[in-house]
Amino acid sequence: MPDCLFCSIETARIIAENDLAYAIRDGFPVTEGHTLVIPKRHVEDYFGLSEEEVLASNALLLKIRQDIQVSDKSVMGFNIGMNAGEVAGQTIFHCHTHLIPRRQGDVEAPRGGVRHLIPGKGSY
Helix, strand or coil, X not given: CCCCCCCCCCHHHEEEECCCEEEEECCCCCCCCCEEEEEXXXXXXXXXXXXXXXXXXXXXXXXXXXXXXXXXXXXXXEEEXXXXXXXXXXXXXXXXXXXXXXXXXXXXXXXXXXXXXXXXXXXX
């Protein structure tokens, strides 16, 4: 897709790849090391991925996680997430998975994690 940001990514931004997916650092990171794993084929969201693309993306998530853990001992956890559809917050309609490193004390109350997407639903 010629107008798709992820279909025309600058190769210099790619930090890891395999046959079906690649990884880049997020252009607007929420934490240091925030990385995106992106299938090479243009597909709108996770639900359009082939089984092979899911496995390839997962392999990169595992590799990037390990690389971050080796290089930054302050990382104690991760959030993994994706948005599927405009009402879910998707703004680039080429599937991508966020790998967000988390550090002790980076937010006041981390319990609930991604549940905080809906105000008032994170604490339980």
